[in-house]
């Protein structure tokens with residue numbers, strides 16, 4: 001193992017020396033071909049190195065690599081904004097382009113504060129929004145991510161995200177009510193709603209453990225936002241671009257956000273992110289109040305345009321729904337077979353298994369870690385999530401075939417069943 005990366009990354013998994021990648025496969029330096037069920041943290045939705053994406057980027061590279069927005073108006077970036085306007089929830093038709101998920105979040109926070117003139121932001125326990133200081137302020141999936149970085153943004157508040165499996169409330173309605181009561185208490189005791197600029201949430205908490213927001217809770221949040229003039233920012237960085245079986249999870253779960261933050265799957269691994277909103281809102285973001293040198297880079301946006309075309313022409317939204325449903329069914333059977341499987345969760349191809357100590361709900365990160373290692377040795381790349389790293393996400397590229405799903409499932413199943421209980 002090398003020691004050239006900053007040690008803040010060194011515990012990451014699996015640090016595999018890689019040679020090349022294609023579709024759902026990664027070829028390591030060891031010459032071994034691995035099945036990838038992580039999709040580069042959810043970026044390679046159309047599969048690694050899709051030939052149409054590579055070709056679009058290559059052609060743009062030959063024309064012009066760097067064209068700072070504002071100074072120039074590169075065609076692929078204009079066209080991508082136009083195309084995104086057709087699919088982004090909340091009737092968003094104006095876009096700020098950055099380079100990453102964290103930047104998309106920073107843009108969302110700055111925009112919300114600017115247009116409302118308010119300061120406070122409400123986030124949710126278990127949320128993950130990135131590593132820059134504003135995004136890290138709203139990130140609470142693990143306290144380690146915040147270690148020695150404060151002081152954070154002032155006037156940020158956290159409330160519970162409905163997580164039925166880890167709540168003591170008896171029914172889903174009661175779990176939702178816990179979260180809404182937290183907000184109510186915040187408004188009564190800590191901050192008046194008219195001081196709150198935005199509520200920031202992931203429709204499916206990713207790093208926090210693949211926890212799916214209940215539709216009724218999203219509806220109640222929407223009502224709270226409407227009643228008090230608070231903007232709803234959704235972080236679709238991991239859940240966007242077909243992952244849940246629609247273009248965005250907001251559509252799958254039926255909520256209309258005011259601001260949408262997107263990245264990852266937008267350009268199949270080329271660095272790109274965007275903060276999106278409807279014109280009446282984003283049009284009020286005053287000149288010079290935000291900016292970027294590389295954001296909306298034409299090579300990345302050309303890759304983004306090709307990515308959208310591939311998702312459409314290869315029917316990947318449909319494939320995510322079909323393969324996702326199949327995967328969920330199989331994981332449900334695995335739950336019946338293994339007492340260390342606490343819960344199986346998923347929407348589209350955003351699926352995960354939470355591991356526990358048998359006979360309890362005690363999080364079992366140790367078992368998850370052994371399962372990851374066993375699966376890797378057998379040729380399947382997986383990645384954990386959840387506060388105790390007790391959950392393993394299964395997020396293959398959306399181009400995956402039934403055969404490949406079965407191959408991955410079988411390796412995963414054997415790795416789980418090898419746990420002695």
Ligand SMILES: Cc1ncc(COP(=O)(O)O)c(C=O)c1O
Pocket residue numbers: 041100101102103105128129130131202206207235236237238239263264
């Ligand atoms: C939901 C969510 N938001 C934001 C981010 C940050 O994105 P990036 O790593 O591109 O800054 C991530 C990354 O994992 C994420 O999953």
